[in-house]
Amino acid sequence: MEIQVLDKTFVPFISAERIQNRLEEIATQIERDMQGDIPVFIGVLNGSFMVFSDLIKKYKGDCEMSFVKMASYIGTQSSNQVNQLLGLDIDVTDRTVVIIEDIVDTGNTLVALKKLFDQQRPKQVKICTLCLKPEAYKKDIPLDYVAFEIENKFIVGYGMDYDKFGRNIPEIYQIKE
Numbered sequence: 001m002e003i004q005v006l007d008k009t010f011v012p013f014i015s016a017e018r019i020q021n022r023l024e025e026i027a028t029q030i031e032r033d034m035q036g037d038i039p040v041f042i043g044v045l046n047g048s049f050m051v052f053s054d055l056i057k058k059y060k061g062d063c064e065m066s067f068v069k070m071a072s073y074i075g076t077q078s079s080n081q082v083n084q085l086l087g088l089d090i091d092v093t094d095r096t097v098v099i100i101e102d103i104v105d106t107g108n109t110l111v112a113l114k115k116l117f118d119q120q121r122p123k124q125v126k127i128c129t130l131c132l133k134p135e136a137y138k139k140d141i142p143l144d145y146v147a148f149e150i151e152n153k154f155i156v157g158y159g160m161d162y163d164k165f166g167r168n169i170p171e172i173y174q175i176k177e
């Protein structure tokens, strides 16, 4: 069923069940790749709060976690300027960092995050994202874990907003054009 968020109409896109199934697979994949390392999971606020919570509940190994807060979107458009609103409060020197994003779109946020983390000389930085828009992403930072590759259309729900609204919707909706 269609939903309305502010002035835009959205149609159902990825169900809550499909999200949980993919997160189960990705948690298992990360566990396998850690090979004894204790990762530091970093959630990128605001958008990643739901995927972060669900993914780390499915991760069975030892881990640490923290958050950073970045913002760049106005409505449905990237402003191309990524502002860091909350910085890193954990020492990641020589640690394996797993950055958890809700979506990689233009990749502007990812470039800013990579710069922030590389300054701290971690052992490695892995990138995990719930959604990736391959047509929009033109940066060369490799993505390690991608739950869904999607077309280049605006989405909302499961943490992601349209102009601050829609984050609390438990599944993902796509804009109706």
Ligand SMILES: O=P(O)(O)OC[C@H]1O[C@H](OP(=O)(O)OP(=O)(O)O)[C@H](O)[C@@H]1O
Pocket (backbone or CB within 6 Å): 044, 045, 046, 047, 048, 070, 071, 072, 073, 078, 101, 102, 103, 104, 105, 106, 107, 108, 109, 110, 160, 161
């Ligand atoms: O690849 P990009 O084009 O940079 O887009 C991806 C970023 O955009 C969203 O954040 P936003 O800046 O909207 O802040 P929010 O997390 O508070 O919604 C999303 O959570 C990603 O962090």
Ligand code: HPA
Pocket (backbone or CB within 6 Å): 073, 103, 105, 153, 154, 155, 156, 160, 161, 162
């Ligand atoms: O499609 C999107 N929806 C919500 N937030 C976003 N941030 C980048 N792309 C998107």
